[in-house]
Amino acid sequence: MGDGITGYLLEQRASFREAPLSDVDSLVFSTIAYFNFEAGELGNTVPSELVPLPVAVCGIAHHNLYGDIWLERMGGDEFLSALLASPRFMDVKVGYYVNEVSNHFEKQFSAVSFFLPTDEVYVAYRGTDNTIAGWKEDFNLTHTRELPSHVSARSYLEDIADLGASRLFVGGHSKGGNLAEYAVLTCRENTFAKVARVFNHDGPGFVFPPSERIDSAEYVAKLDKTVPGSSVFGMLMETRDRIRIVQSSGVLFLQHASTHWAVEDGSFVELANLSPEAEIVTNVLNSWKDLYDNDKRELFIDAVFEVLWAADADTWSEFSQHPAETARAIAEATIKLPPDMRATIVSMIGDIAPILASEVTKRVHF
Numbered sequence: 594m595g596d597g598i599t600g601y602l603l604e605q606r607a608s609f610r611e612a613p614l615s616d617v618d619s620l621v622f623s624t625i626a627y628f629n630f631e632a633g634e635l636g637n638t639v640p641s642e643l644v645p646l647p648v649a650v651c652g653i654a655h656h657n658l659y660g661d662i663w664l665e666r667m668g669g670d671e672f673l674s675a676l677l678a679s680p681r682f683m684d685v686k687v688g689y690y691v692n693e694v695s696n697h698f699e700k701q702f703s704a705v706s707f708f709l710p711t712d713e714v715y716v717a718y719r720g721t722d723n724t725i726a727g728w729k730e731d732f733n734l735t736h737t738r739e740l741p742s743h744v745s746a747r748s749y750l751e752d753i754a755d756l757g758a759s760r761l762f763v764g765g766h767s768k769g770g771n772l773a774e775y776a777v778l779t780c781r782e783n784t785f786a787k788v789a790r791v792f793n794h795d796g797p798g799f800v801f802p803p804s805e806r807i808d809s810a811e812y813v814a815k816l817d818k819t820v821p822g823s824s825v826f827g828m829l830m831e832t833r834d835r836i837r838i839v840q841s842s843g844v845l846f847l848q849h850a851s852t853h854w855a856v857e858d859g860s861f862v863e864l865a866n867l868s869p870e871a872e873i874v875t876n877v878l879n880s881w882k883d884l885y886d887n888d889k890r891e892l893f894i895d896a897v898f899e900v901l902w903a904a905d906a907d908t909w910s911e912f913s914q915h916p917a918e919t920a921r922a923i924a925e926a927t928i929k930l931p932p933d934m935r936a937t938i939v940s941m942i943g944d945i946a947p948i949l950a951s952e953v954t955k956r957v958h959f
Contacts, residue, residue, distance in 0.1 A: 597842070598624065599668060601856045602675035608684060609709045614762055616817055617856055619715070619792040621682075622707050623766040624672065624851045625650075626717035627664050630690045630705060632657040643686040643708055647677055667843075668852040684710040689753060692719075693745065696726045699733060700741035702772075704749045713789075714758040716750055718776075720767025720796070731768055731797075732894045734830065736887040738801045739775075746772040747779050754784040763791045766851050767826060770796025770818070778803040778812065793818040795849055798831035800882075819861065821848035823868045828875040830882070838864040889937065896934035900926045 596604070598621050605612070625646075630636065633653040634644050650658060650673065658673070659665040676682060685707050692703040703719035721731050730740055754761060761784075765773045770793030777791045785806070793816070799807075806812050813835065820827035821841035826849055840855040840862040841848035855862035867875075882890065900923050927935070 597668075597852060597854055597856055599672045599675045599852065601859065602672070602679040602682070605679070605681050605859060608681060609711050609713075612681075613711075614709070614713070614715065614790075615859065616792060616819065617859060617861060618681075619762065619764045619790075619817070620766065620794050620819075620851050620854060621676075622715045622717045623720075623764050623769060623792070623794055624664070625676070625707075626703065626705055626719045626765065626769060627660075627662060628658050629653075629660050629692070630687070631692060635687065635690050638688075640689050640691065643688040646682055646685045646687050646707070649687045650677070663850050664852070667847070667850045672852055689749075691745075691749065694726055695741075698741050699726055699729045700745075701726050701730055702742040702745045704746065704772075706753050708758075712759045713762065714753060714756075714760075715762040715764070716753050716773070716776075718746055718763075718765035718769035718772040720765060720769040729894070729898045732898070733891075734771065734797060735800060735882055735894065736890040739803075742768075742772055743775045743779075743803075746776040750776040750780050751784050754780070754787050758787070760789045761787045763788055764794065765792070765796060766794040767796055767849065770794050770827070771799075772796075774816070775799075775803050777815070778806050788815060790815050790817055793827070794851065795820045795824055795827035797826060797829040798833065800830050800887075820867075821854060822864050823848045823871040825849070825871060825874050825878070828867070828871065829878060837861070838867060840864055892934065892937050896930060896937060899930065899934070 598617060601617050602621065609618075628650060630649055633651070634649050638644060655670060655673070656665065659669050664672070687705060687707055690703075690705040694701050701721065705717055705719075707715040707717065709715065730742060733740055750761075750763060763773045763777050764770065773791055774793050774796070777785060777788050780788075791812075796818075802808075816835070817837075818827070818833070818835070819837045819839050821839050821843070823841070823843075823846070824838070825846060827836075841850075841853045842855065843850055843853035847853065885893070905922070
């Protein structure tokens with residue numbers, strides 16, 4: 594098992610002038626995109642003012658820098674220490690940070706740009722955070738052609754392209770990877786021409802192709818999609834074959850965390866296949882999704898989140914702070930649901946069982 598991106602930061606001494614940006618660098622930048630930069634120097638500057646990366650993250654209490662996301666519990670402190678000690682990232686500047694969350698518009702969008710000393714820019718989109726609005730937007734991917742964050746991602750990329758950098762790298766982890774792909778697939782031709790590579794690190798695919806560009810040889814050559822061995826998120830709504838599988842030290846769903854991905858000698862440690870349990874879960878979820886049309890999927894998701902919103906919480910942390918009150922609010926909201934919503938939830942959850950039984954039977958020999 595490799596040391597992961599934290600070990601890579603400690604071992605890679607070459608500057609970006611000496612060694613070009615790699616897929617591991619992309620995962621590092623995609624992980625940094627989870628930082629709450631507004632808590633530090635970037636919160637006191639205009640978006641267009643570029644700040645050295647070490648300055649942008651120094652002096653921020655760790656719980657403010659990470660927020661309440663997985664990074665705080667899965668090696669965030671070690672990752673940050675290695676980042677600040679890395680000569681490779683010392684010359685990187687950061688700017689154009691945006692962070693937008695709206696319950697009303699069911700939107701969670703954040704992006705930041707890293708300016709390399711090579712006149713190249715890495716545009717990073719944040720994955721899903723701890724907000725319930727962010728998770729709702731994720732589920733909306735199953736029935737919506739274009740999310741509010743998709744629109745923002747495309748606009749953001751085009752704005753950065755207009756700044757004049759020679760080449761662009763675009764990427765993200767989790768939903769951030771999906772946003773990166775969407776932005777590159779739907780941006781103007783002159784912006785697309787500047788994109789050297791697009792990285793999707795365990796982000797979902799698409800129910801609807803964002804554009805015809807997705808099947809073009811030029812786009813396929815630019816795309817680098819990686820998923821961990823027990824990937825679920827990255828294989829949802831994914832039908833493409835050119836995906837690299839990376840070894841991860843996490844257990845089951847925890848393999849999704851970027852700090853668990855294995856790196857050796859500056860490269861990901863790759864696997865030949867997904868784990869059997871990942872294939873079962875993703876096939877069950879994708880098959881279950883395909884049973885219903887868009888309207889039915891939308892009704893189901895809206896019903897589930899209408900119940901969750903009843904807890905009057907904006908984040909999952911708030912949701913879990915008062916379990917008794919939360920449970921009471923959810924029970925009351927469920928009772929108040931219109932009959933068609935209640936029936937849809939019961940029916941669609943019930944349909945999972947036979948699909949799961951079929952997938953297990955295919956792969957488990959009794």
